[in-house]
Amino acid sequence: MQGKTVLVTGGGGSIGSELCKQLAKTQPRKLIVFDQCEFNLYKINAELQRRFPELPRAAVLGDVADPVAVQRAIREQKPEIVFHAAAYKHVPLLQNQVREALHNNLIGTKILAEAAIAAGVARFVLISTDKAVNPTNVMGATKRAAEILCQNLDRQGHTRFTTVRFGNVLDSAGSVVPLFREQIQAGGPVTVTHPDITRYFMTIPEACQLIMQAETIGRGGEVFVLDMGEPVKISYLAEQMIRLSGKRPGTDIKIEYVGLRPGEKLYEELFHEQEQLLPTGHEKLRLAKARIYDSAEWSRQIEGLQQACACRDSAALLADLQRLVPEFECRP
Incomplete structure (x- = not known):
């Protein structure tokens, strides 16, 4: 990324902000941080200023679903x-918020990708999730649809589209680790x-x-899968966090099982059965065919789905999403 102008959407989030800091170390020509959350944008911009004062950068407040904001930022x-x-x-x-x-x-x-193609952006990397594989929830299905979109667009222009898919990251906003930490500090129970x-x-x-x-090795149209190692039982994670806090699981801090949440799977998958995993030369990076x-x-x-979004018809949107992603089995 050295000498390149790089834009990161969601640049104030857990992944986006760390990505900005790592990109800053590669000495890009300019780093553009794009985020719809004013506070998150302020925080990452202040940190970049403190740690990389010589780095040319721009902090752009905007929503990726706003075509005017996106096109202006890229232009x-x-x-x-x-x-x-x-x-x-x-x-x-x-x-229950399918439209959003x-x-x-x-x-x-789609808005961001088409703006990138129109402006002649060389490379576009979509950050995806293991929940896009055989999705049982709306979030996973929308991310799988975004993967398909980028694969299709890769064949329609000069912009090279690459997708990177991985599971949970430790200590991200909204993840179980900060939740368990708060519950332990409050004396429990820890809910699994x-x-x-x-x-x-x-x-x-x-x-x-x-x-x-x-991004460096992708040639366009690929779905890269990160080697996440072995899956971890969340109950084990809860027990270990309780012990690390100096408490005893089940005695000092109780663990309560509260039932699967809407759309939640017992386990996640990193690739579909029809996606043959291929090596890339990097031990932690695989290629899903x-x-x-x-x-x-x-x-x-x-296009029909976009019209349904304008009408806020949730039932129609869910049906459209299931047509876009045939393996999507929505669970209540």
Whole structure:
């Protein structure tokens, strides 16, 4: 990324802010941080100023689903590389807010990607999630649809589109680690949804390093999957955090099982059964062989979905989303 102008959407978030800090170390020509949260944007901009005072940068307040804001930012800042980390990610919150999830995660990606193509941006990296694999929730389905969108767009212009998919990152906003920490400090109980639930975990810095590595080696149209190691039982994580706090699980701090949340899986998958995993030469980075979709038919479907978004018809939107992502099985 040295000598390049780089734009990061969601640059004030958990992944986006760490990505900005790691990108700053590569000495880009300019770093543009784009975020719709004023406070998060202020925080990361202040940190970049403190740590990298010589770095040319811009802090742009805007929503990726606002075409005017997106087009203006790309036209004025002229990025050569876009890292798209902006997304709504909270599974239970999005289950009954289909329109908002689709508008931000899919339509926002479409607006940003098409603006990048129109401006001749060289490379576009979509940050995705393991919840996009065989999705059982609205969030995962919208991210899978965004993956398909970027794969289709890669074949339509000169912009090189790459997707990077991974599981949970430790200590991100809204994750179980800060929640468990707060619950332990309050004296418990620590709430776990199910005794057998597991998740993949990786540190935020490691995930960002691999995202940048994927951008470097990607040629366009790929879905890269990060090697997350072995999945961790959330009950074990809760027990270990209680012990590390100097307390005894079940005695000093109780663990309560509260049931799976809407749309939640017992376990996550990093790739679909039809996606053959291939090596990349980097031990922590795998390539999922992409499935091919009919671009013309898929484009017609997404246009209909945009119209349904304007009408705020949640039932129609859910049906449209299931057509866009056939493996989506929505769970209450």
